[in-house]
Amino acid sequence: MAPGMPDESSAAAVLTVDHLDVRFATKRGVAHVVRDLSYQLHAGETLAILGESGSGKSVSTLALTKLIPIPPGRVAGHVRIGDHDLVAMAEKELLGYRGARIGYVFQDPMTSLNPVHPIGRQVTEGMRFHLGVSEREARERTVDLLRQVGIPDAEKRLDDYPHQFSGGMRQRVVIAIGLSCHPDVLVADEATTALDVTTQAQIVELVGRLQDEIGMAVIWITHDLGVVAGIADRVLVMYAGEVVEEAPVDLLYATPRHPYTLGLMSSLPVLGDLERRELAAIPGMPPTPLALPPGCGFHPRCAYRSDPRCEAEHPALVEVEPGHRVRSFYEVPESDARAAAAAGRIDIEPPDAADRSAAS
């Protein structure tokens, strides 16, 4: 289902994120929410950003078009689309990028539609000011879009209000809005988390299909390893605001290298595994961005902590094999990696019911 990995060297990146850094000034000090984040995204590619709540995964994508409140937020680094750097841009110029170049789909379909407008008007809105099309043409395109995302009787439902749709249908409308201006990149921020498993699978499949059709890149933010396995080309695992492991999806699932990734995989229940041990939870809590631990951000919770450098030095992101980068001083033994990979083995394509309960 995932489109083939584009050759990194030949295809030009549609989005380049370079040393992105986000801080918030709060009353209790500066919260360092995203630290030194870099990645490239190519047309048609699906990048999954994996991490638990508070790992900075959502903020890092909102910061791409400065959708965070500034101040108190502060964005540094570069976000490049073509020759343009979005971080350096004024708000007015950014308006032309939001929705048109980078589209967003948010988590909760129940509240991401305005209750007072019919859904047709909400889908046409972006087209009107980004593409400059007439209301009539926008409506025609909306009917097509709604059909594409699988809303039956699309032309009859244009003037219906959000409350007349079910959750799954509403999320389809939200996706239609995200797609309405043909963005190069679609950010799906927990886009299926609020939905039941069947609907979730349909939405995942829908986005994959549309991606193949229009060649858009997708950033899929999730804490759901099952979704990641099914759709991603590449995975960024984030912890405490930074990338701790980055790899093509098959490498990551075959040999996870970072202790945190291992922990995530070991904590998954496996359906049908009757003689299995207890679920291995990662002890402790993620650090608050107001007071990050010195050294490696993960060391207080790390089962493999041994090197004295773990507490003192900040590990760099090191390439351990082509395309596979890890931020850790410790080499996880091959056997442990395989064991965790086996525990986290998700052979099924659509998301698994079992790991939803673990995730939430």
Place this chain on the structure above:
Amino acid sequence: MSEPLERPDTAHRPRWRETLSVLLKNRLAAVGLLALLGLVVVALLAGVLTRYGINEQDVANRFAAPSADHWFGTDELGRDIYSRVLMGSRVSLQVGAIAVGISLIAGTLLGLVSGYRGGWLDAILMRTMDVLFAFPVVLLAIALVAVFGPSLRNTMIAIGVVFTPIFARVVRGSVLSVRENLYIRAVRSLGASDLRIVLRHVLPNVAAPVIVQTSLSLAFAILLEAALSYLGVGVQPPEPAWGLMLSDAQRYMEQGWWLSVFPGLAIFVTVMAFNLVGDGLRDALDPQQRSIIESRGVGGDA
């Protein structure tokens, strides 16, 4: 569990029609609405419905009791009270509409800016509104009229100024909660400008409390105009304003009850009608109340 049943197709109606049908199920609100419609018709047709000029004096017929000739009797100058009360409805409705219009527009703008922008601008605007709000309403209106001189126009401006903080507060409060909604973030992520977000997405969502506040304020504005006219700082004689007529009538209580009763009744009916409609609207526009009313099939806790 999070997916509600889809509404049946009968709910497929524009929102204002749904609101109206709920409103009309509330008997008191329906009566109020009917009274308002009657009032507007009377004000429009006052010239046709009356036989005497408002300042036409019949000195031989002073203090005439209500009769077939003078339905509401005559006053101390022999003027027909029926004609004056009917023409007075124009003054009252005009004052209500224009004064509340001023405060509605000014207050809504201030509330939108204040609530959406927040920060120091919000602090300055709202503290100013608080100062305005802290004054006794009548006193402030008297002060304004005293400075600019008593006239119908200044009365309307004074009332408009006095009511502005009420609207500003209602709107700001609603904006604060509306702007936190995910759909606001969603249209922002679509590239909508602040102006567009405020006008198309925030404003319609704060409309319900504003509509309710408008109809209640209309009642209050009419009452305030009557009070100001009664105190002599509002509409000036010989204009036929209800408050002014009451004020004059006060001196002639013993000569005839009709001098004060009819203008008083007119004020009462008008204010009551606006209040009933306002209460009804509040219930009809509040989804929680609405389901209660729908399930009971009647209104009437107003």
